[in-house]
Amino acid sequence: MEKYIFYVLAVIMIVFAFASVTSRKMLRSVIYLLFVLCGIAGLYFLIDYNFLAAIQLTVYAGGIIVLIIFSVLLVHHIEMELEVAKRFKQILTGLACLAGLGVFLYTIYNHDFNVIENSKTTTTAEIGSKLLSYEAGGFILPFEVISILLLAAMVGAIIIAKGKKLESRSKVLEEGSEKE
């Protein structure tokens, strides 16, 4: 049963990924991406990583997709069709990608993976204690670094998106202080 679910998910993901990079309408390609992300969340559910699946659904399908949809609606006319590369360049790129895929698959199928049969379920508490442990093999330092990175990125995003308005206001403030 799980096998067939996996095959269905795989077909859905590949078809919608391809549709998302070839669609001429931008909003549609974002929605196709949403389907791919949901398929990946289903894959996580299948391999028993429920926490990761929940993160995938909330952060990717909930957060990032909404951000991209907002940006599409802000900068784009909905009826406009996108420009794509010339046909020759498309074929050339497709061939190069197929060649790269061939190399990948050749390497994967020639490598003998040392697979361990298991049906171990990872609980969220285990992941949390691994993230916050400061003993050997713990991830407390990268965890703190990633929180600083997120804060810095969000502040940077706000400042970049504000752009000119902030500048002109500080200029006004400077002029005001010069007068005094």
Place this chain on the structure above:
Amino acid sequence: MIFGVSIYELLTVTSIIFFIGVYGFITRKNLISILISIELVLNASVVNFVVINKYLYPDMLQGVVFSIFIIAVAAAETALAVSIIINLYRQISSVEVKDIEVMKH
């Protein structure tokens, strides 16, 4: 692990998604489409981390922790990219890659 599904099939699916992302990255001429392609590539790599952790080292959690970090960095990157795109659109009214070179001057 998924019973009846070998690691080879999972890695095949992720490789295909990765190369679809690369194809989109090269052929699309729009900043937001390029962002979508980057998301595809990142997702394929995250699934690789998770699958290899589950199939080869089920007692460890490194793969899961690293995929959480990758997802966090991807979220930060997307927020920054979207803000840059919106700012760009305000200044030059376009999000095509060929128009971006005016930013150099």
